[in-house]
Structures are given as C-alpha cells and as structure tokens.
Amino acid sequence: MSGLFQLAPPEASAHAAQVDHIFLGFLALTVLLTAPVFVLLIYYAAKYRQGRPADRTHAPSRGPLIETSWAVIPFLLAIGFFVWGTFLFFQGSRAPLDALTINVVGKQWMWKFEHPGGQREIDALHVPTGRPVRLVMTSQDVIHSLYLPALRLKQDVLPGRYTSLWFNADRPGVYAIRCAEFCGFDHSVMGGRFIVMRPEAYARWLAQAGTDGSLADQGFKLFRAHGCSGCHSDQSTRRAPALAGLYGRATPLEDGRIVTADDQYLRDSILYPARDVAAGYAPIMPTFAGQLSEAEVLRLVAYLKSLGPKEPAQ
Template identity: 60%
Template sequence: MNRLLTFWAGQASHHAGQVDTLFLGLAVLAVLLSAPVFILITWFAVKYRRGKPADRTHAVNRNVWLEVSWAAIPFLATVAFYLWSTGLFIDLYQPPAEALAINAVGKQWMWKFQHPGGQAEINELHVPAGQAVVVTLASQDVIHSLFVPALRLKQDVVPGRYTRLWFRADAAGSYALVCAQFCGTDHAVMGGQLVVQTPADYARWLAAAGTDGSLAAQGAVLFRQMGCSGCHGAASTVHAPPLEGLYGRPVPLANGQVVTADDQYLRDSILLPQAQVAAGYPAIMPTYQNVLGEEDVLKLVAYIKSLANAQPGGGHE
C-alpha cells in the first residue's frame, strides 16, 4: 500500500525528485545487469538443445580485458549508486540551522503537531512552502511511522526516544500523511494531511489559529505548576542543576561520562532522572514518567531550550 501511495503521490519537494531519479536509475541498472544473463540463457538453450547440430567443443578464449570489464563495469556502477544514495541519506540527517522546528506526537490513533508559537493541530500539519522544516517526533505508546509519500520521506517514531524528520516542501497543496507502521486496531485510519501554503498564507493561518502562548511559554507555566522551580529556581535552597545556559552544553555525569544536553537528554532527565545523574548533585529528582505525557515534556524541553542563552544564576520563574 505504501509503495502505491508513493507511486501516485506526485512530487512536493526537490528531494522527492532526487529519490525518483535514483529509483529509476537503479531500475535501469538492474535491467542492464540482468537482461544479458536471461538473453544468453535463452540463446544457449535454443542453440545447444538436445538433437541440435552445434559445435560443442570448448574454444580457448583468454581475453583478459573482456573478463575484467564484465566484472569491473557493474562494480563501478553499483559503487556510483551507493555514493549517490549515501549522499541523499546523509542529507536527511543534517537539517539547516534555520529550519522551522515543529513537534509531533504519535499516539493510537492520531498525529498531534505543535508549532513554536503554540499553535496545535491534530492529523493536519501546516507548513510554509520553500522553508526548511524539522519535525521532532515522539511516541506516546507504541511504534509509529510518519510517512509523507509526496515528500518520499518516512521516519519511525519509537517510544522512549526522539527522532527527527526534515524537509523543504516546494509545491503548495495538500498531501497525504499516514502511519506506515502497524500500530494497533485502528492503524488504517491513522492519517491526515500535510498542508503546504505560501509564506503569506501560512502567516495568516498562524495568526488565526488559537494559542495559549508560545510553546516555550506554555512550558514555563507547566514548569511552575509541576513545582520544578522549587528546586531549579535561583532562590531555591535545594542543590539542583541550574537550567540557564544548559541546552547544548556538555554535562559531566556522576559515573564519569560526559553527555551533551540535547533534547533527548532533557527528556530523559524529566522522565528517567536516575539514568544520568549530573556530577556534584544528589540523585533526588523524582520521575514524571506517569505524570506527564509526551506533549507536556516537549513543552518543558522547549522552555529549557529558551534558557540556552541565559546566564546561570540569572533566575527564572
């Protein structure tokens, strides 16, 4: 079914055109490499069939260059395709720094998207045409897979970890998005639409969409509601790591390791605080694993990321 969707979806990005060209090139290469084999099998079967008068003596022919060429040419062709496909694959994991950051949570059986400005939508994702978009994906329950056939992109969404998908849609319009991983009884209805708009239309959509503040602002409210400021606030008497300037910095751990405070580290620190205890701090952080959903965790992560340029000890509410 996913292959049929890809075949009929059209192309909504430059990447989609590159993938189609690669696929057609591989198909042509497969035909060129396999057709001579089947042609020769048929020819030999007819020429040397039983009862057919034919010279069956083994003529000596030691054409070294011919023998080398029929091994070297297919090898070099496949290496070229390997390098070509590897370049496309590596590009999928290097989103531009200026990419629009959107969060997505997959759950049985819907997709929930969160925009930086706080706008939220279910089973529909609005993006501006011509702008790079990076989607951080999380699962609330089981393994899902976000698949947009028109973009030729698919990314698994695994419980307990963040995955990312980035794209630059060039053609305005609506395109199907589906879950490409069987995730339960109603897996077949877990889908929606990617709506690509002109930058002006997207700006109008953002303005018209209801919001309770930016994602970081919602995270700040949640930060206070959950009592996080009682330990991580500047005036707190509890010895807890400061969050200002934390994101993107190296963090020494109690076990001697050093990790980077990225999105995954922040998530794990909230839901699995005993897994990576910061050096010099007591292991007193409670877990919020059964308290907060993935959407709330993403809001808290957005808030902590907003403090990246703040000075430690500067304080926050």
C-alpha cells in the same frame, strides 16, 4: 509523473525528486545488467537445443579484457549509486540549524503536531514552502512510523525516544500522511493531510489557528505548576542546577560521563532524573514519569531550550 497511470506519489520537495532519480536510475542499471543475461540464456538455449545441428566442439577461448571488464564496469556503476545514496542519506540526516521545529506525538491512532507558536493540530500538518522544517517525534504508546510519501520520507516514532526528520518542501499542495508501522486495530486509518503552503498563507494559517501562547510559554507554565521552579530557581534553598544555557552544552554527570544536553537528555532528566545525575548534585529530583504527557514534556523541553542559546550538534 502524473496522470491516470501515476506510478509514484507526487513529489513535494527537491529531495523527493532526487530519491526518485536514484530509484529509477538504479532500476535502469539493474535491467541493463540482467537483461543481457536472460536474452543470451534464451538465445543459447534455443541454439543448442537437443537435436539441433550446432557446433558443440567448445574451443577454449580467453579474453582477459572482457573477463575483467564485465566485473569492473558494473561494480563501478553500482558504487556510483552507493556514493549518490550515501550523499542523499547524509543530507537527509542533518537538519540545518535554522530549521523550523515542529513537535510530533503519535498515539493510537492519531498524529498530533505542535508548532513553535503553540498552534496545535491533529491529523493535519501545515508547513511553509522554501524553509527547512524539522520534526521532533515521539510516541505516547506503541511504535508508529511517520510516513510522508510526497517527501519520500519515513521515520519510526518510538515511545521513550525522540527521533527526527527534516525536509524542505517546495511545492504547495495537499498530500498524505500515513502511519507505516502496524500499531493496532485502527492502524490502517491512522494518517492525515500534509499541507504545504506559501509562507504568507502559512503565516495567515498560524494567526487564525489560535494558541495558548508559544510552546516555550506553555512550558514555563508547566514549569511553575509542577514545582520545578521550587528547586531550579535562584531563590530556591535546595541545591539544584541552573537550567539557563543548559541546552546544547556538554554536561558532566556524577558517574564521570560527559553528555550533550540535547532534547533527549532534557526529556530523560525530567522523566528519569536518577538515570543521569548532574555532577555535584544529590539525586533528590523526583521523577515526573506518569505525571506528564509526552506533549507536555515537549513543551517543557521547548521552554528549557528557550533559556539556552545553542542548538546541539546532531
């Protein structure tokens, strides 16, 4: 769809095209099912209007076939869309393991993005075509919602939690980024540019964007600067769990629960260590809430992930 009377934003991925198909298909089905009702309503209203010499005897007539089919056929058609929609939803909720992970922090009133190599950008997101990209998102203040109309994707971005989105954009171009959750005074201008580039162009962009080292390297610097290494290292005299290989592992906790050490678990272990104490350890780790920004925590998480071999199941 394009041109002057463009009804929907451009489509930048196969998923977006699918969403449009399901939308238009369901719209067509709805029209197909409701239009006859209205047409007949008007027709009979005219036919049997007051004063019209029409046959009003109303002889009883029964047609079991027609009475069941008008219920069963629309039901099956609607179920068909339900199955299609469920399939799309599942596809959209599980990122492939080899996805390129980009961190997103929303704050009043801007979007911050960090690429794995450490390249940062504000209110602009560059991604390569033909490669799954996973966004791991959180908010520094209130609830925002990252909306990428060209991908037909929207996900709430919450303080204190990681949410994620994934996509595989296949059409190079410059598209819109918006915030879709009212988040304060400048909500209406919170947004930016979503730039889909061919892989070579993306590689060139990464090279010129400049960085202070990969996210994991920056995380390692924070790990030293904030004294984590003082406890979490082989040389430490204090008893703290080794963090290598932690990511993705089933981790027993002091209270008997077993949790998967995913991104959210790592974050919460840093900011609220007393909440999920690792089994066999004393709760001596200090909280880092208020000392680290969400972007810094994401870098620490990237560092801890770089020590662990495995992506957790989502």
